[in-house]
Amino acid sequence: MRFPLTLTRTMGTYLLKQRLRGKQHFPLVLMLEPLHACNLTCTGCGRIREYATTIKDKLTVEECLASVEECGAPIVSICGGEPLIYPWIGELTAEIIARKRHVYLCTNGMFIEQKLSEFKASPRLFFNVHLDGMEESHDLAVERKGVFDQAVAGIKAAKAEGHLVCTNTTIYKETNMHEIAVLFEYLTELGVDGFMLSPAYGYSAVQETNPTGAEEIFMTRDDITSKFREAKDLLARFKLNTSPIYLEFLRGERDLRCAAWANPTRNVMGWKGPCYLITDRHYETHRELVELTDWDALGQGNDPRCEHCMVHCGFEPAAVLGVNKRLGDSLKMALWQLS
Secondary structure, three states: OOOOHHHHHHHHHHHHHHHHOOOOOOOOEEEEOOEOOOOOOOOOOOHHHHOHHHOOOEOOHHHHHHHHHHHOOOEEEEOOOOHHHOOOHHHHHHHHHHOOOEEEEEEOOOOHHHHHHHOOOOOOEEEEEEOOOOHHHHHHHOOOOOHHHHHHHHHHHHHHOOOEEEEEEEEOOOOOHHHHHHHHHHHHHOOOOOEEEEEOEOOHHHHOOOHHHHHHHOEOHHHHHHHHHHOOOOOOOOOEOOOHHHHHHHOOOOOOOOOHHHOOEEEOOEEEEEOOOOEEEEEOOHHHHHHHOOHHHOOOOOOHHHOOOOOHHHHHHHHHHOOOOOOOHHHHHHHHHHO
């Protein structure tokens, strides 16, 4: 199966309940950022730039758990910053799992070996390691030599302890898709449980602070479509955790409306609105974020800031929820999950 049975069952039950309640806007994945501090300064990262004034601030475990309960999403993506430098990351993860949520711990992988004793293997926990290519390419992207080797050592250690591990790869303008195939082949040999893909597109937090760099590495919507069409057959044999409907969207084979409301972000400033990439304001509560945001004003053709956005957190829910649904989509998703 593509995902653990417990995750499939939890998500299916949750979606059914929301539909029976007639809910229009409800969360699927909580993007929880307990801190924005990081040991790396990656070229494409907007967090260390946007939150420079609060880079040393942290949410308490209690604040994090209150946000998990308030939001109610069945999946919690713990990100940042680098979550493995959060002092209470083991306690926080265990408490979220105890609340029957599924956790994707998004990390650069450098501290997995050091922190592994704080975690107990569970079908509700994935270590989600960011890798943007093989050694030379990845170390260039994160601006430090040796990071690839440390991340791979962390993956090996986690798999040896029985943990689920997936990877997340950002595709930039100059990314060689054949190298990504080599990367996935190598990671498959290490026992990695699945691969996520996301295109790199410019957004305000990085464009305003690094405009020249943004032009060099980020793609337009047309660039993204071309790049992912090129990779259609090349990556088909790998266990992608990116849904087939979302991949069709990346290849320009269908449209999906933005479903940013399904992926709320909570950080040290509050509930980030309207979405993970655009910050107009921070709300005190999740309810305020949902009720005070004009969701119909977002997306391509509505807000110019959304013109090239194809973020997997913003559009992946649209695929799951059947936005712009086509005949056969449900069967396609079911067969993909079982493959």
